[in-house]
Amino acid sequence: MNDETIKAVVGHNSSRTSRAAAAKYEDGKLVMVSPTSGASNLAREYPNYVFRTVPPASVYAKSLAERIYGYKNIGGEWLEKIAICYDSQDTYSQSFKNDFKSNIFQLNSENPSQPQAQVFDTDCDLSVEQFNPQEILDQIKSQGADALVLIASVKTIDKAAEIAKAQGEDKLPLFGSTSMYAGKTLEIGEEGVEGMLLIIPWYPHSRQSNQSFLGNAFKLWGGRVSWRTALAYDATKVIIEGLKKSETREGLQEAFKSPNFSVDGASGKVKFDEGGDRVEEPQDSVIIRQRLDSQSGTEYDFEWRP
Known part of the structure; x- marks a missing residue:
């Protein structure tokens, strides 16, 4: 927290952990962008330095x-x-x-x-x-x-x-x-x-998927990605774009709060409201089916359902 070279944090995974850390980030004026913490009131409880690329539960x-x-x-x-x-x-x-x-x-x-x-x-x-x-x-x-x-x-x-x-x-x-x-x-x-x-929030083979992101992710990791991967990518991209506007903690927070700030991510356009929640709310529905071409390592896999 005292290391001023750290400008932002991607995380945390669970809402419970994010809530425990959020008060410290607010005190230290350190931006947190969580891709997976979905508890509904998290960003509203800490409206200044807590942001999310995942919409609330x-x-x-x-x-x-x-x-x-x-x-x-x-x-x-x-x-x-x-x-x-x-x-x-x-x-x-x-x-x-x-x-x-x-x-x-x-x-x-x-x-x-x-x-x-x-x-x-x-x-x-x-x-x-x-x-x-x-x-x-x-x-x-x-x-x-x-x-x-x-x-x-x-x-x-x-x-x-x-x-x-x-x-x-x-x-x-x-x-x-x-x-x-x-x-x-x-x-x-x-x-x-x-x-x-x-x-x-996102399924790799739905109509809203960013095919460029999918191709690059497969080349990098050699396997498929989930909604958690896509939203973590978006959280990282948001921070990178924000740092282009300001390299200070306070400046980064102000950039995210600007109504003109938005980033095109793997899951669509990322833009934050006044409370730090995502304005656009991407979502897909999937159903579990038995599949001969399953890539999960089991006989079953997630299948997009419009």
Whole structure:
């Protein structure tokens, strides 16, 4: 913090870590640009030196709620009882859960003629050490759940995937937060996660993808990239462009706050609002499918779904 040659920080990964560091960055007038910390109020709590290339969780919770609200099961029935598994000790997971529930409530009020969806709490807390996926799943089904939403933190993706895997043939319609876009989901969940729908900030093979970025990234790393890679690239590019306008910490912050500042990144145009959140809110939906041409190292992979 005292090293004035450090002008900005790219990070942190989790919202919990970013929140812990944000107060120090504000005090030290050091810009932080996070590509992955999605807790809804993070930038608003620290509006001066905290910026994000990832939109807040509320954006994706809203989109997921809308997709589920208009979803019918195989029998053609609306999903009316939605169970949630989340990490009670994680800032992002709590934020996504609360935003999702609020949006379902709002959709109910806007559509009184449609069967009202109920989001009910379960004992499915992914932060608990003594964790039995089968017992939790049995409880969820005994409560009459029509669908299951997995809202893991980066540390509990494996537990969420284990719950999906425990479903067997009698599978509930499955949905996930942005955090579930990870190799662990496919490796651990296997056939249990097939059909799970996710809303994420960016997918490499969608219409909005920057093909130049994809080609260069493949040459550099020799493999495919995820939304985390793309938004980390955008965070770095934002800082580089900002430093062209000023090489001081305060000057960099002022550049980001300018209404005229924007950067064309891998995920589209990056421009910040007054609170440090991204103005444009890129998003794609993906579904997990079994694929013969899977590049994930498993039989399953993420597939773009317009």
